[in-house]
Amino acid sequence: MRPYVTVNLAMSADGKISTREHRQVRISGPRDFGRVDILKAGQDAIVVGIGTVLADNPSLTVKSPALREDRRRAGKDEDPVRVVVDSQARTPPEADILRKGSGERIIAVSESAPGERVGLLADRATVLTAGKDRVDLVRLLRLLGERGIRKVMVEGGGTLIWGFFSRGLVDEFCTFVGPVIIGGRDAPTPADGEGFVKEGDFIPLEPPAVTECDGGVILRWKVRKTN
Numbered sequence: 001m002r003p004y005v006t007v008n009l010a011m012s013a014d015g016k017i018s019t020r021e022h023r024q025v026r027i028s029g030p031r032d033f034g035r036v037d038i039l040k041a042g043q044d045a046i047v048v049g050i051g052t053v054l055a056d057n058p059s060l061t062v063k064s065p066a067l068r069e070d071r072r073r074a075g076k077d078e079d080p081v082r083v084v085v086d087s088q089a090r091t092p093p094e095a096d097i098l099r100k101g102s103g104e105r106i107i108a109v110s111e112s113a114p115g116e117r118v119g120l121l122a123d124r125a126t127v128l129t130a131g132k133d134r135v136d137l138v139r140l141l142r143l144l145g146e147r148g149i150r151k152v153m154v155e156g157g158g159t160l161i162w163g164f165f166s167r168g169l170v171d172e173f174c175t176f177v178g179p180v181i182i183g184g185r186d187a188p189t190p191a192d193g194e195g196f197v198k199e200g201d202f203i204p205l206e207p208p209a210v211t212e213c214d215g216g217v218i219l220r221w222k223v224r225k226t227n
């Protein structure tokens with residue numbers, strides 16, 4: 001069975017996850033940060049796209065000392081496994097995700113990734129190959145499952161999230177909707193990529209759990225099982 005996949009992100013009231021320059025912006029507030037930290041601490045792995053690593057340089061570590069301690073007491077690394085989906089091994093070796101925090105890092109590459117860059121990253125992380133020219137997310141999840149990973153949180157960005165949705169790999173979609181308008185037709189949204197054309201292909205969601213938070217709302221949807 002593949003790992004359970006939760007997509008989590010913050011978007012503006014007009015459905016943007018950053019600016020048209022792909023610049024990271026603060027959309028959520030302290031309570032939502034706390035919620036995301038708890039969610040993160042409960043995962044076996046956090047997955048992010050190379051676009052987000054290059055744009056934001058996130059470390060994706062668990063921030064709360066108490067949550068880190070809880071993980072340690074449970075015999076786990078303080079941070080979940082952190083995974084970059086990066087077909088061409090473009091992750092900078094000095095990226096924060098490789099430098100900060102503890103626990104295993106995985107760079108998921110394709111068979112066409114240049115050997116020299118793969119070699120550089122292999123000194124700092126586990127390199128998994130899945131897919132010919134682009135990372136095959138179905139295969140990646142299978143490989144993660146074989147490593148004992150049962151719960152995965154996808155942090156973004158929009159291109160990678162679309163990749164997960166378009167392959168039918170998402171179980172839960174959580175978003176903080178913040179009280180700002182960012183605008184811009186080229187600003188990233190939660191699920192970019194090509195998008196579906198036929199209504200029959202849309203991903204159906206169950207009615208959401210709604211919680212007010214930080215002047216916005218947290219929406220938590222489960223993907224409706226169609227079979």
Ligand code: NAP
Nearest residue numbers: 009010017018022049051052087135156157158159160163
């Ligand atoms: P992204 O989704 O982080 O990464 C996309 C890249 O992943 C692709 O271009 C592709 O590059 C790689 N990839 C490999 N295999 C893939 C597959 N099967 N399906 C999809 N992608 C695959 O990049 P992005 O869309 O440019 O998003 C970055 C933006 O999102 C930034 O502006 C960031 O600030 C924002 N963001 C916002 C939040 C939030 O919560 N508000 C969270 C995260 C990110 P290769 O072909 O080179 O592998």
